[in-house]
Amino acid sequence: MTIYIFVQNGVLAGVQRTTGVIDAEGYVQVPEDPGTDGIGRPYLGLNGAGMPMLGPVPSPDLGRxxxxxxxxxxxxxxxxxxxxxxxxxxxxxxxxxxxxxxxxxxxxxxxxxxxxxxxxxxxxxxxxxxxxxxxxxxxx
The missing domain is CATH 1.10.260 (434 Repressor (Amino-terminal Domain))
Known part of the structure; x- marks a missing residue:
């Protein structure tokens, strides 16, 4: 099984498990399933092991x-x-x-x-x- 993460507008938007190849913008192949807990967090790139590095969840701007x-x-x-x-x-x-x-x-x-x-x-x-x-x- 091949695992991809989907990055949209700099944010982890999804995880896709497939037996095929995804050659589309925003899809990045990773060696292991990262789970879905990081969805919505900023995507910072891949670490040395090829796993996604994610930033903190942005806090909402509550203004005044x-x-x-x-x-x-x-x-x-x-x-x-x-x-x-x-x-x-x-x-x-x-x-x-x-x-x-x-x-x-x-x-x-x-x-x-x-x-x-x-x-x-x-x-x-x-x-x-x-x-x-x-x-x-x-x-x-």
């Missing part, structure tokens, strides 16, 4: 995303009053944030939502909420 809970925590003492506010516009902002998996602090619509909360009488500092750095414990 924070969890919804961390977002509400940034309101400080105003958090509970905002969450309990039944004013239709405030409820709409709270519901909009609550259905999300995370809040992107760079979302261009975020300042408008914070302005609605401020205009409803909640003492929040929109610049502090959006501007402070993202702490590791705030990540989604």
């Amino acid at each position: 995303r924070i969890s919804v809970g961390a977002f509400y925590d940034r309101f400080g003492a105003a958090k509970w009053a905002i969450l309990a506010d039944e004013t239709p516009t405030v409820r709409a902002v709270v519901r909009d944030a609550s259905v999300r998996k995370w809040i992107d602090l760079d979302n261009p619509d975020l300042p408008a939502g914070l302005a609605i909360l401020h205009d409803a009488g909640h003492d929040i500092d929109a610049q502090a909420i959006v501007g402070q750095p993202v702490a590791a414990e705030e990540r989604p």
